[in-house]
Amino acid sequence: MDFAFGPEDEAFREEARGWLAEHLATGPAPTPRAWERELGTGGWIGLAWDPAHGTYGNRTTTLIGQVVWAEEYARSQAPVRLGHLGETLLAPTLLAHGTASQRDRFLPAVARGEDIWCQGYSEPGAGSDxxxxxxxxxxxxxxxxxxxxxxxxxxxxxxxxDWCFLLARTTEGSRRHHGLSLLLVPMDQPGRIEVRPIRDMSGAADFNEVFFDGAEADVEHVVGGEGNGWRVAMDLLGRERGLSTLAQQIGFAAELEDVIRLALDTGAAAEPVTRDRIVRHWAQLQAMRWNALRTLGTAGDPGAPSVAKLLWGRWHQELGELAMLIRGPAATLGPAAWDADRPYELDALQRMFLFSRADTIHSGSDEIQRTVIAERVLGLPKEPRP
Structure with a gap:
């Protein structure tokens, strides 16, 4: 299979690289919301949206063009996207399952970088299940x-x-996959919605628990019809990886380079076992990239997302372990450990190590991914369920 990019793709790459360089070089870093609006003004939000229902003010490009943009965005070390859930998950779902009024109501604001969305799926006791x-x-x-x-x-x-696309049980007494609906819920409902941050081991608090106490959602904001939530939600989750995996791998490559640099600086690269692990990580990253390119456009294939998640979750976790092994006893110390006047801080590799401990659990645990492959791809007998 030929993974090379054509002349038109490289021209698009130069355009994307130039725009990012220009807009990231001017003054202090923009706030996350301001950056979303800047991307929207530049027409960079919604490149993958199906133009059959309208472009909503954004530009569209080919699948390879989307790969180019994702790679250049990651390579430029642009800010983490605050609006990616609305762009890459909600919008394609509305294009596939939403009504014309829902698309006209919500997509323009996403394309302009104005409305920020979150995903209300996992619950205590209902994460991977x-x-x-x-x-x-x-x-x-x-x-x-x-x-x-x-x-x-x-x-x-x-x-x-500003909004949450939320999976809820709309049929009283229903069980499992039945009686669910996907609702679009405004988050600005004081007294009815409470958001509590969850601080992870690295000190970040991007995750939250959200409590709904009589929060309201318009009946016209049910996506795909009442009771069809499971089918719509599964289609949405099928879009959770794909292009984002390729962009993620650019970040992985940068982290691997940092680990290699650390091994050279500490002399650990001279140790055969360490050198072998580094080479294996490099080779596995190339294989992950080729697999991601090979499976682009395989929407509906239940095995492709699960294989990708299994590959990168364990790889990233082991990279963090390798970084701390190379650093040795100093891995337990922050950069300011010997300066009493500075707060204790983690460096990038320490944060990566701590955050990656959850990589084999979040977005579907390894056990769940293996079950999906076994049952839906290989046709093996299903696990007993209560």
Missing amino acids: LAALRTSAVLTDGGGTYRISGQKIWTSYAHEA
């Missing part, structure tokens, strides 16, 4: 709105979000 969720949405007497009660957890950027 999403079908066990208990959050309920009950129609009011007038029938125009739902009242939502329950709790979501590990909700990225809920503290910044």
